[in-house]
Amino acid sequence: MFDNLSDKLDKALHVLKGHGSITEVNVAETLKEVRRALLDADVNFKIAKEFTNTVKEKALGQNVLTTLQPGQLMVKLVKDELTQLMGGETAGINLSASPSIILMSGLQGSGKTTFSGKLANFLKTKKSKKPLLVACDVYRPAAINQLHVVGDQVGVEVYSEEGNMNPVEIAQNAIAHAKKNGHNVVIVDTAGRLAVDEQMMTEIANVHKAINPQETLFVVDAMTGQDAVNTAKAFNDRLNFEGVVLTKLDGDTRGGAAISIKSVVDKPIKFIGTGEKMDAIDVFHPARMADRILGMGDVVSLVERAQEQFDEEEARKLQKKIAKNQFGFDDFIKQIQQVKKMGSMKDLVGMIPGAGKALKDVDIDDDAFKHIEAIIHSMTPAERSTPALINGSRKKRIANGSGTSVTQVNQLMKQFDQMSKMMKMMQGGGGRKMMQMMGKMK
Template sequence: MFENLSERLERSFKILKGEGKITEINVAETLKDVRRALLDADVNYKVAKQFTDTVKQKAMGMNVLTAIKPSQLMVKIVHDELTELMGGKAVELNLENRPAIILMSGLQGSGKTTFTGKLAKMLKDRQHKKPLLVACDVYRPAAIEQLKVVAETVGVDVYTEEGNKNVVEIAQNAIRKAKQESYTVVIVDTAGRLAVDEEMMNEISNLKQAINPDETLFVVDSMTGQDAVNTAKEFNDRLDFDGVVLTKLDGDTRGGAALSIRTVVTKPIKFVGTGEKMEAIDVFHPERMADRILGMGDVVSLVERAQQQFDEKQARELEKKIRKNKFDFNDFMAQIQQIKKMGNIKELAGMIPGVGKALKDVDIDDNAFKGIEAIINSMTPKERSNPDIINQSRKIRIAKGSGTKLEEVNRLLKQFDQTKKMMKMVSGMDKGKMAQMAAAMKNMKRP
């Protein structure tokens, strides 16, 4: 996501490196390159021009402090303007009513049904809501079945009326059921439609008027680039939706939709889909996205994802085992599962400042842990609990059982042993020693 734009912007800022001060000439040259980078990322031309004009105006009006280089100042200005361009701050869902009603809209294939499941899971797991999904796509073959599968996957209920084509009736009946059975959120999944299809647009307009949703969300595939912005505008003119959802931001997308859509439709981007897994949904934070675009990482989002998978009781038990030097392969496997739930491995690594750039051309498969899992699963319960008993003959058997080489088994055992020692050393430190260690690492010079 945004890799090409990040690289282009970094090149643009290099024009100012070595310059003693910001002048109209070197700013103009830098921003010309920035504008090209934005246009190449499929940002709307008017948005790109307005953006660079604003940055130029602010840059020329600033005094460069002795301690700050012109390129650093330009990065700061661009960062602030990117944040503002994408909305300034995150906008939450309005879920005050009981039940709160969310209406989904969008084109065919934009990922509405999948996102409906992701949103339900997020509200259930993170906000302890009780969602009810409503199947109002009565046209697409197997659409109702797909929503049932999604609902079962995320562990929520779904309301359907087989044979009924009246979406207003279906939605109203579902809301009635939700009130009777204490559901706190109703998410209405609708059929994909084109803005030029008058009959279908009238249907969703009538549905919105009939159920008066607390939130109407427009789901758009970010890979459609500038078309996504145009479609959003057409839908907004008819529906006056409350927010945008950008799906497939993990794909081969240039990111222009995320940078243009807020300006064109004046509605906030509320969520982004970042992968195929049901956990792959993020609240859209403009400032954090600006950090990622400029290669600064996104540590806050990384920590939040870790906390979502964090089990306090399990962590306390794990700490006790580490202190007693009883950390085993069962614990190791549990940690792998938690990391996998956090999302795409390359994306997670890219949230660490500086790492995203280093991994730009490195292909990290989502199945990166597959070989490790196969080796651990080929161990007996006794071996997983007591790794010290794994001798040469056991290693050969584990390698054959997991379809791996003996060297791979040896490598995993060595890595496990090193991890175990490091975890014991860190858990045995008091806060004072850890602070000293952190300070020492900070002061170390790079080779």
């Protein structure tokens, strides 16, 4: 996401990042390039112009030209302004009532139904809630079936009524069902159209009025660019929604909608969809997103994802094995599986400062670990627990069994050996030794 914008902003700020003389002229020139980058990313012209004017005023007001590191200060000003433009603070979701009612709105094809399932999964796994999904899209063929499939995937009950074409009644009956059956969150999936029309707006306004939700979320496809912002405005004028959800953000390299939408509707972006899997949902953090746009990575989110997959008991067992030199390929594959649960590889790499830029043109496939897993699964239990057993003939057998080459098996053995040594070094007083080694490598 934001690849093109990140590249162009990096080029625009490149002059100022150097140590050459910085003048009011090249600050203005740089900001002109920043504005062009924002417009190319499909950011509204008025917003892009206001953005660069504000940065320029602040830059000259803070005497950027006379500071020791003017380039760094300019990057910081651009980052702070981007953060403000996208909402400044992270906006939470209101779950104060029981049941808390969340109404999903948006056009057809925006990803409402899929996102309803993702949100149900998020609230169930991260917030320990018992959600109920409600099928109120009574027009779209197979819409109710789709919600049932999504509900099954995440293990959440779906409420629907066959033959009833009144979404207001269905929503009210679902809330009564939720109260009776101990559901503390009700997520109402509504009908969308291919474009904003009066009938659709009246219908969703009637549902909204009848169920009085704590949260009305407007779901929009980030790939529709500036149109997304215009649609958001039309919905907000009728529903006065609490927040925006941007879906398919992983497929859009421009991302202008994420930057413009807050300014136009004055409502926060609350969640983003970052992939097709049911756990590909993130709370939207404006400051972290600004860091990622400017190629600074997002270490906080990376650490949070790692902590979610972290199992203390497993970590203790692993520590003991490392201390006794018993770390084997079974342990190695467990580590790989934990990394895979953290999300798509491209997304994870984008969170590492500098790595996203360095690997910009490298196609990082989610199947990157496939051949490693195949090699390990082709080993016998004895070979996995005692890698020292693996000699030349065994390597040939493992390569044949996994559909790889002996070279690839050797490569994995070498990586495994290096990883084992590093883990051993991290034990005992090795952390200090490792730092010394890294110091010498500079």
